Amino acid sequence: MKLSYLFGTAFILLTIGASAQKKSTSSSIERPKLVVGIVVDQMRWDYLYRYQERYSKNGFKRLLQEGFSCENTNIDYIPTVTAIGHSTIYTGSVPSLHGIAGNDFIVQATGKSMYCTDDSTAKTVGSTSSAGEMSPNNLLVTTVTDELKLATNFRAKTIGIAIKDRGGILPGGHAANAAYWFDDLTGNWITSTYYMKDLPTWVKTVNAQKLAQKYLDKNWNTLYPINTYVQSEKDDSPFEGKFPGVNAPVFPYETSTMYKKDFSAIRATPYGNSITLDMAKSTIDNEQMGQGDVPDFLAVSLSSTDYVGHQFGPNSIEIEDTYLRLDQDIASFLTYLDNKVGKGNYTVFLSADHGAAHNPNFLLSHHIPAGLFPSSVVTKDLNALLEKEFKQPNLVLGLPNYQVNLNNLVMEKNKLDESAIIKTCIEYLNKRSDVAYVVEMEKASQASVPEQLKTRIINGYNKERSGAIQIVLKPGFYSGGATGTTHGTWNPYDAHIPFVLMGWGIKHGATNRPVAMTDIAPTISALLHIQAPNGNIGKPVTEALISESK
Numbered sequence: 145m146k147l148s149y150l151f152g153t154a155f156i157l158l159t160i161g162a163s164a165q166k167k168s169t170s171s172s173i174e175r176p177k178l179v180v181g182i183v184v185d186q187m188r189w190d191y192l193y194r195y196q197e198r199y200s201k202n203g204f205k206r207l208l209q210e211g212f213s214c215e216n217t218n219i220d221y222i223p224t225v226t227a228i229g230h231s232t233i234y235t236g237s238v239p240s241l242h243g244i245a246g247n248d249f250i251v252q253a254t255g256k257s258m259y260c261t262d263d264s265t266a267k268t269v270g271s272t273s274s275a276g277e278m279s280p281n282n283l284l285v286t287t288v289t290d291e292l293k294l295a296t297n298f299r300a301k302t303i304g305i306a307i308k309d310r311g312g313i314l315p316g317g318h319a320a321n322a323a324y325w326f327d328d329l330t331g332n333w334i335t336s337t338y339y340m341k342d343l344p345t346w347v348k349t350v351n352a353q354k355l356a357q358k359y360l361d362k363n364w365n366t367l368y369p370i371n372t373y374v375q376s377e378k379d380d381s382p383f384e385g386k387f388p389g390v391n392a393p394v395f396p397y398e399t400s401t402m403y404k405k406d407f408s409a410i411r412a413t414p415y416g417n418s419i420t421l422d423m424a425k426s427t428i429d430n431e432q433m434g435q436g437d438v439p440d441f442l443a444v445s446l447s448s449t450d451y452v453g454h455q456f457g458p459n460s461i462e463i464e465d466t467y468l469r470l471d472q473d474i475a476s477f478l479t480y481l482d483n484k485v486g487k488g489n490y491t492v493f494l495s496a497d498h499g500a501a502h503n504p505n506f507l508l509s510h511h512i513p514a515g516l517f518p519s520s521v522v523t524k525d526l527n528a529l530l531e532k533e534f535k536q537p538n539l540v541l542g543l544p545n546y547q548v549n550l551n552n553l554v555m556e557k558n559k560l561d562e563s564a565i566i567k568t569c570i571e572y573l574n575k576r577s578d579v580a581y582v583v584e585m586e587k588a589s590q591a592s593v594p595e596q597l598k599t600r601i602i603n604g605y606n607k608e609r610s611g612a613i614q615i616v617l618k619p620g621f622y623s624g625g626a627t628g629t630t631h632g633t634w635n636p637y638d639a640h641i642p643f644v645l646m647g648w649g650i651k652h653g654a655t656n657r658p659v660a661m662t663d664i665a666p667t668i669s670a671l672l673h674i675q676a677p678n679g680n681i682g683k684p685v686t687e688a689l690i691s692e693s694k
Contacts, residue, residue: 172437173673174649174673175438175439175648175671175672175673176439176489176490176491176647176648176649176671176672177434177435177436177439177440177485177486177489177490177648178428178433178434178439178440178441178442178481178485178489178490178491179292179439179440179441179442179490179491179492179493179668179671179672180424180441180442180444180481180490180491180492180493181233181234181315181441181442181443181444181492181493181495181668182444182445182446182474182492182493182494182495183229183230183233183311183315183443183444183445183446183494183495183496183497184446184449184470184494184495184496184642185226185308185311185445185446185447185448185449185450185496185497185498186449186450186453186454186496186497186498186499186500186631187449187496187499187641187642188458188496188499188500188637188640188641189215189217189496189499189640189641189642190640191467191642192204192208192213192642192644194375195375195464195467195468195471198368198468198471199468199471200471200472200475202475202478202479203470203471203472203473203474203475203478204471204474206475206478206646207474207478207492207494207644207646208644208654209652210646210652211644211645211646211647211650211652212644212645212646212650212651212652212653212654212655212685212687212688213642213643213644213653213654213655214643214644214654214655214659214663214685214688215654215655215656216640216655216656216657216658216659217495217640217641217642217643217659217660217661217663217664218636218639218640218641218658218659218660218661219232219498219600219638219639219641219660219661220238220599220600220603220660220661220662221238221239221240221600221603221604222545222546222600222601222604222614222616222632222633222634222639223246223545223546223547223604223632223633224497224498224499224631224632224633224634224638224639225246225247225497225498225545225631225632226247226308226310226311226450226497226498227244227246227247227260227261227310227314228244228245228246228247228497228604229496229497229498229661230310230311230314230315230445230497231244231283231314232661232662233315233495233497233661233664233665234287234288234289234314234315234317234443234664234665234677235283235285235286235287235288235665235677235679235680236288236662236663236664236665236666236669236676236677236679236680236681236682237285237662237665237677237679237680237681238603238604238662238681239603239604239605239606239609239610240602240603240604240605240606241284241285241679241681242283242284242285242679243282243283243284243285243606243608243609244260244282244283244314245545245604245606245609245610246260246544246545246609247259247260247310248260248544249544249545249606249609249610250541250542250544250549250609250611251608251609252549252552252607252608252609252610253552253608254553255541255549255551255552255553257544258282258609260282260310260314261278261279261280261282261309261310261313261314262277262278262282263277263278263279263281263282263336263338264277265279266278266279266336266337266338267336267337268327268334268336268337269334269335269336269337269339269340269341269342269343270327270330270332270333270334270335270343270347270351271327271329271330271332271334272329273327273328273329273330273334275309275325275327275328275329275334276309276327276334276335276336276337277336278309278310278313278325278336278338279313279336279338280313280314280316280317280318280320280323280338281318281338283314283317283318284679285677285678285679286317286318286677286678286679287314287315287316287317287318287665287677288317288441288665288668288669288672288674288676288677289302289304289315289316289317289319289320289441289443290302290317290318290319290677291669291674291675291676291677291678292439292441292672292674293317293319294319294674294675295672295673295674295675296438296439298319299436299437299438300436300438300439300440300441301321301431301433301436301440301441302316302317302319302320302321302440302441302442302443303316303320303321303322303323303324303427303431303433303441303442303443304316304320304322304323304324304443304444304445305323305324305325305333305420305423305424305427305442305443305444305445306325306326306420306444306445306446306447307325307326307410307411307416307419307420307445307446307447307448308325308326308445308447308450309325311325311445311447311497312324312325312443312445313325315443315445316443320339321339321431322335322339322340322344323335323336323339324347324423324427326356326407326410326411326416326419328406328407328408328411329406329407330351330407331351331354331355331356331357331403331406331407331410332351332356333347333350333351333423344430346426346430347426350422350423350426355419355422356403356407356410356415356419357403357407359399359410359413359415359418359419360399360400360402360403360407360409360410360413360415361399361400362399362400362415363396363397363398363399363400364395364396364397364399364413364414364415365395365396365397366395366396366461366465367465367468367469367472368468370395370461373461373464373465375464376459376460376461376463376464377459377460377461377506378461379393379394379395379461380392380393380394381393381457381459381460381506382505382627383457383459383460383503383505383506383509383627383628384455384456384457384460384462384627384628385454385455385456385625385627385628386455387402387409387412387455389402393455393456393460393462395461395462397413399413399415410448411447411448411451412448412451412452412454412455413448413452413466414448414452414465414466414469414470414473415448416446416447416448416451417446417447417448417449417466417469417470417473418469418473420444420445420446420447420448421444421446421473421474421476421477424442424444424477425477425480425484427442428442428480428481428484428485429484433485434484434485434489434490435485439672445497446470448466449463449466449467449470452466453500453628453629454628454629454630455627455628456628457500457502457503457506457627457628457629458500458501458502458503458629459502459503459506474494478492487647488647488648489647489648490647490648491645491646491647491648491649491650491668491671492645492646492647493643493644493645493646493664493668494642494643494644495641495642495643495644495661495664496641496642497641498631498632498638498639498641499631499636499637499638499639499640499641500629500630500631500637500638501620501622501629501630501631501633501635501637501638502514502620502629502637503627503628503629504516504620504621504622505626505627507620512620513618513619513620514620514621515578515618515620515621516621516622516623516624516625516626517578517579517617517621517622517623518623519542519543519623522543522573522576523540523542523543525572526539526540526548526569526572527539527540529568529572530565530568530569533568534560534564534565536554536555536558536560538551538554539551539554539555539560539565540569543611543615543623544611545610545611545632546614546615546616546617546623546632546633547585547610547611547612547613547614547615548569548573548611548612548613548615549611549612550562550565550566550611550612562612566584566612566613569582569613570582570584570613573613573615578617578618578621579615579616579617579618580616580617580618580619581593581597581614581615581616582613582614582615582616583598583601583613583614583616584612584613585601585605585607585610585611585612585613585614586607586612588601588602588605588614589602593616596634597616597634600634601614601616616633616634617633619635641661643659643661643663643664643685645667645688649671649689649690650671650688650689650690651687651688651689651690653687653688655685655687655688659685660682661682662680662681662682663682663683663684663685664682665677665680665682666680666682666683666684667682667684667685667688667689669684670684670686670689671689
């Protein structure tokens with residue numbers, strides 16, 4: 145009796161186990177059909193709310209009302225620039241590890257400047273210009289898009305698109321099927337031989353439509369009556385820059401007259417964002433993204449917000465109009481995804497590579513402390529001081545990324561005392577009224593600066609591609625021109641960015657707990673059930689993700 149009972153029990157357990165194993169091996173991993181990353185270049189976090197009363201219900205508002213917003217997301221390194229931002233969002237890493245130390249950086253071993261995606265071995269595909277001599281080879285780690293490739297045995301399609309080359313190339317990673325960016329000379333979408341030998345037929349068809357010319361032919365006037373732009377300074381503000389050949393920065397702009405030489409003018413108009421999202425739709429259609437058995441990943445960067453911001457500044461009617469138009473473009477794109485991939489079948493996230501400062505002269509006009517840091521003057525003064533003391537000219541190569549880059553080759557050749565040179569530079573810089581802190585990179589952990597700043601300096605320092613000294617300016621100061629704006633510092637206006645997720649696997653809600661830019665890639669990795677990128681230091685925002693058990 146007992147023996148019969150034991151055999152019966154064992155048979156039932158084996159049957160249950162076999163059934164469970166069969167179910168486990170036959171079930172597929174639950175993932176979205178498509179992930180779309182949208183990076184809005186130079187989007188300050190507060191732009192989500194500054195113009196919210198005028199946003200449509202299906203653009204930024206839809207992302208917030210249906211998705212999950214990390215309201216306190218900050219960049220966890222300096223300098224805050226485009227190439228580093230895009231690299232960090234998609235790698236979960238920082239310049240110290242991923243190697244993209246600036247849009248441009250000085251290779252310390254040679255003293256030569258390097259553009260972040262320059263590659264002399266790559267040739268342009270789709271134009272006779274040199275704009276395609278690019279690749280992701282300077283990026284030293286994997287991206288979340290690379291990891292999706294690895295996790296699916298390279299069956300997933302991953303593609304990057306942006307007006308800026310670096311905005312399309314770096315998010316796409318090393319193993320991307322393609323990256324496309326805008327060629328000023330022809331007004332076409334191009335790529336490089338790193339990805340392919342010839343443009344796909346469908347890209348040639350898109351280029352044949354001459355969309356850049358068609359958009360510029362529309363000219364640029366305000367979307368609404370100009371007197372309704374109450375969140376912005378008056379038109380023709382002294383703090384705004386101008387288009388070449390235009391007398392004043394005032395609406396309307398006759399962009400139809402601006403492409404006689406090339407099509408670069410579209411970059412500093414809202415139409416640059418429109419043409420990018422047009423290309424994104426064409427890519428999804430023609431590459432059949434989101435239609436396969438494994439998830440695909442489209443990385444889109446909207447560059448024109450940065451160009452408009454640099455030229456006109458964050459308090460201009462031009463930037464307000466750009467965001468109102470972008471809101472409509474995003475609404476159209478989300479509706480397209482609903483219809484093409486299916487609502488609930490895709491995940492989209494929106495973030496920014498950096499923010500932007502208020503123009504210092506604008507701040508001063510309102511009695512707020514601010515100013516311009518004269519980098520070229522400081523470089524000249526440092527070199528004069530060092531030559532007097534060490535008998536060698538041009539010991540400072542420059543101050544890119546607010547870092548003092550020393551002429552290491554000359555110092556080695558003449559056996560100069562590097563520590564003494566660094567000390568002299570620091571003593572000079574500390575006396576300047578526009579400088580808050582000066583930190584020797586190799587001794588950053590010992591610096592008497594706030595812990596948050598110390599961490600960002602260490603994270604941003606790559607010993608092979610960064611300068612020997614980090615300059616931290618006082619709030620409200622930056623190195624740049626008298627009009628428009630720029631970015632690059634640690635301050636909230638540069639470092640506080642949006643991070644909103646919506647769609648498959650995402651809860652509705654928000655958090656105000658601190659989130660870092662490096663947390664974006666591991667969050668998407670967790671959503672996709674794939675390994676985080678190999679240089680990742682971030683943590684997933686688990687409260688944004690719907691639990692597997694539900």
